[in-house]
Amino acid sequence: MITAENLTKVYGKRTALDNVSFEVPEGEIFGFVGPNGAGKTTTLRIFAALLEPTAGRASIDGADVTKQPQQIHSRIGYMPDFFGVYDQLTVGEYLDFYGACYRQPKPRRVKIVKDLLDLVGLSERRDQQVDTLSRGLKQRLCLARALVHDPVVLLLDEPASGLDPRARVEMREILKELRRMGKTIVISSHILPELTELCTMIGIIDHGRMRATGPVHEVIRQLSADRRVRITVVGDQERAVAILKPLAAVRHLDTANGAIEATFEGDDSTAAEILHALTAEGVRVSAFSQVDGGLEEAFMRATSEDVE
Amino acid sequence: MSSVIAAFWNPIVAKEYRSRMRTWRSPLAMMVYVLLIAGLGYAMFSSMARANNAFSGSVPNYGQTLFKYLVVFQMVLITLITPALTAGAISSERERQTIDLLFVTRIPPFSIIWGKLLASMSFVVLLLLLSVPIFSLVFLFGGIELDQVLYSFLVTIVAALALGLIGIAFSTWLRRTLAATVASYMGAFLLVFGTVAFGIIFPTQIDPKSTSPPAPPAVTYLSPIVPLVAIADNGQPLVNYLIRYDYPNGFLAIQNRGTVCKPLGNGGMVCSSSSGAVGPVVTATGTAIPSGPFVKWQYWQATVVLQLAIGLFALLVSAFLLPPVRRLPWRRQRPAVVSE
Numbered sequence: 264m265i266t267a268e269n270l271t272k273v274y275g276k277r278t279a280l281d282n283v284s285f286e287v288p289e290g291e292i293f294g295f296v297g298p299n300g301a302g303k304t305t306t307l308r309i310f311a312a313l314l315e316p317t318a319g320r321a322s323i324d325g326a327d328v329t330k331q332p333q334q335i336h337s338r339i340g341y342m343p344d345f346f347g348v349y350d351q352l353t354v355g356e357y358l359d360f361y362g363a364c365y366r367q368p369k370p371r372r373v374k375i376v377k378d379l380l381d382l383v384g385l386s387e388r389r390d391q392q393v394d395t396l397s398r399g400l401k402q403r404l405c406l407a408r409a410l411v412h413d414p415v416v417l418l419l420d421e422p423a424s425g426l427d428p429r430a431r432v433e434m435r436e437i438l439k440e441l442r443r444m445g446k447t448i449v450i451s452s453h454i455l456p457e458l459t460e461l462c463t464m465i466g467i468i469d470h471g472r473m474r475a476t477g478p479v480h481e482v483i484r485q486l487s488a489d490r491r492v493r494i495t496v497v498g499d500q501e502r503a504v505a506i507l508k509p510l511a512a513v514r515h516l517d518t519a520n521g522a523i524e525a526t527f528e529g530d531d532s533t534a535a536e537i538l539h540a541l542t543a544e545g546v547r548v549s550a551f552s553q554v555d556g557g558l559e560e561a562f563m564r565a566t567s568e569d570v571e
Numbered sequence: 572m573s574s575v576i577a578a579f580w581n582p583i584v585a586k587e588y589r590s591r592m593r594t595w596r597s598p599l600a601m602m603v604y605v606l607l608i609a610g611l612g613y614a615m616f617s618s619m620a621r622a623n624n625a626f627s628g629s630v631p632n633y634g635q636t637l638f639k640y641l642v643v644f645q646m647v648l649i650t651l652i653t654p655a656l657t658a659g660a661i662s663s664e665r666e667r668q669t670i671d672l673l674f675v676t677r678i679p680p681f682s683i684i685w686g687k688l689l690a691s692m693s694f695v696v697l698l699l700l701l702s703v704p705i706f707s708l709v710f711l712f713g714g715i716e717l718d719q720v721l722y723s724f725l726v727t728i729v730a731a732l733a734l735g736l737i738g739i740a741f742s743t744w745l746r747r748t749l750a751a752t753v754a755s756y757m758g759a760f761l762l763v764f765g766t767v768a769f770g771i772i773f774p775t776q777i778d779p780k781s782t783s784p785p786a787p788p789a790v791t792y793l794s795p796i797v798p799l800v801a802i803a804d805n806g807q808p809l810v811n812y813l814i815r816y817d818y819p820n821g822f823l824a825i826q827n828r829g830t831v832c833k834p835l836g837n838g839g840m841v842c843s844s845s846s847g848a849v850g851p852v853v854t855a856t857g858t859a860i861p862s863g864p865f866v867k868w869q870y871w872q873a874t875v876v877l878q879l880a881i882g883l884f885a886l887l888v889s890a891f892l893l894p895p896v897r898r899l900p901w902r903r904q905r906p907a908v909v910s911e
Contacts, residue, residue: 311675315896332896333677341675347667351590363582364676408672 264289264447265310265416270319272305272471279305281471282319287449287464289415292442294462294479295451302471303451304344307420310449311341323416337365340409344420344451348393348401354380355389358407365412372411379407383437399430406437417441419450435461492534494523494541495550503546510540524554581678583686584693591694601701604648608702611644612637612709634712639803641709642723645702646795649695649731650763654755656694657738660687661893662748671895680894684743684886688735695731699724715803722802726871730795733878734759736885743889762881766794767809774815777832779842784853784861785834787813792860795878798871801858808870810834 265287272280280302287293295303308314309321312332320327326334348357355376362372380386383403388396396404402422409417422438423431431454438461441448452458458465459479466476475482496503500518507513507525512533515526527533538551591597615637661683664670673683709715738755745751770791777785791797791813801808814834832842839854839861858869865873891897 308671311671313671313674313895329896336675336677339675341671343668343671345668346672347669349586349590349667349669351593352586356586356589360582360586361672361676363585364673364678366677405672412677 268320271317273317283473285476291464292448292462294458294465297468301468307418340414340417342409342419357393361408362411383407417448491526491554497547581686584689587690632714634714638709638715642799653734654738654759656691657735658752658755659748661742662751726795729875729878733882736882740885740888743892770813777840784839785814786861786863792873798874801870
């Protein structure tokens with residue numbers, strides 16, 4: 264559905280995007296994660312045909328962004344990270360205006376505006392001036408605006424930025440609803456927990472380079488070369504630590520809350536060997552469980568490589 | 572909906588109308604405009620009436636004089652208003668970060684410019700319509716024909732169009748509304764007043780050997796003021812200002828049998844030499860340009876054509892600068908790569 268092939272964007276001397284490639288199949292929610300300035304907005308603007316890539320190709324549903332911008336615009340709903348609203352227009356008129364810009368006929372627009380206001384929960388504010396809306400409500404209105412022409416793909420640049428926790432939850436509920444409606448969604452964010460819950464796929468970008476991309480759990484595994492186990496022992500904890508410390512695979516040991524957290528390098532069989540080392544020495548292990556580092560950690564690891 | 576109506580009624584026009592007419596600024600501007608024109612008309616009339624009482628013998632052409640001052644003053648007001656209407660057209664969308672939202676719709680960039688232009692020009696036309704009742708009073712005095720009024724309004728509207736397009740071009744190019752406003756006003760003043768000022772500073776020097784009547788410098792045709800004066804006076808515009816004869820070497824020339832020429836009120840000239848012999852008298856009549864690159868054209872025709880050319884150029888510049896991704900025609904024709 265969405266394809267990026269070796270996308271490169273150079274601004275003067277600065278390379279904003281460096282050979283970025285990824286693919287998002289239909290119906291997926293692709294979380295685009297990276298620190299500020301990593302190239303998320305640049306990528307999304309290229310997909311919205313608002314920027315021309317220096318090299319590489321990007322296409323949505325078979326339409327090339329540089330050669331068929333008209334087709335791109337009818338396929339995508341784009342919500343930029345920063346946007347403004349017009350003064351002197353009501354919420355209903357605002358949506359109607361964009362409906363007209365997308366060449367929706369007048370009778371259809373009436374229905375579209377009503378449905379979209381229902382979807383984003385702004386029905387009671389239909390006649391309120393748009394510039395008097397709170398930030399969270401403007402954000403929702405902007406999302407509704409991106410949907411006026413019923414696009415197949417949504418490109419959302421930081422839709423939750425600057426929202427309070429409640430508004431963020433509401434935004435997430437709306438996005439879930441959109442996923443049920445079968446939209447393919449690309450959503451960029453630097454707030455990770457909300458992406459893990461919402462997204463089916465993820466791409467981690469940093470310094471213009473794609474660090475990892477694929478289904479959420481795969482990316483986490485791909486990036487977590489180091490894994491962690493939490494070990495609870497009955498009796499002498501120091502002895503267990505003393506046994507673990509010399510093991511080659513073990514990188515780091517932590518004792519907290521009566522449990523040992525061991526960070527090690529390797530796979531499942533390495534974990535089994537660690538357990539075996541303990542039990543062979545007669546340590547009575549009561550619990551031995553792998554700790555999921557989570558996206559946050561994977562992300563930190565992926566993006567810290569180039570920082571030095 | 573026919574395609575003609577669709578071209579004139581794009582959603583941007585409707586939106587601009589709505590938001591413009593909902594502010595207090597528009598009715599205020601309209602009121603101030605009418606009051607200024609009516610005020611000038613009244614002041615002119617009362618001063619002429621008073622002056623005439625003193626010399627009751629002559630009956631000046633009230634209507635013609637009044638009309639001349641009103642159309643020129645109206646043009647000055649339009650010059651002051653139009654840049655303010657259009658200089659923010661594109662740059663304010665950029666500043667408010669709404670322009671990308673328009674770019675991703677199916678409205679082509681050219682329609683954005685077109686919509687903005689149409690919306691601001693409608694306001695100018697509205698102002699001109701508001702002044703019609705005042706102008707109709709001029710008819711009470713006589714001396715002005717309907718075609719003079721129509722030509723004057725045509726010149727004014729076309730000038731407003733050119734000024735509006737210049738404003739939009741600067742708005743597209745400079746990105747900041749403040750800079751665009753300053754540049755648009757500079758452009759407008761240069762076009763309307765600067766060209767006339769240039770003509771006054773560097774007027775046409777009468778050539779004593781010439782057999783054709785002198786015409787004002789061609790650059791002054793750029794200003795709508797020149798044809799407006801020509802239409803109202805029903806003659807050559809600004810004679811003695813735009814056409815002049817500077818004694819080449821002061822009185823020395825006259826003493827040394829030089830030739831002295833002076834412009835006639837109708838735009839012609841008369842030359843005489845110091846020996847007393849009177850040279851050829853060449854006269855220009857009517858409102859046609861007597862010589863130069865636009866010879867035999869009416870002043871208003873030359874101005875309208877030049878203004879339209881400037882406007883078209885500004886429009887092309889805007890249309891080239893506005894799109895976020897510039898797709899040049901020869902690049903667009905590259906065959907689209909079919910992607911998987």
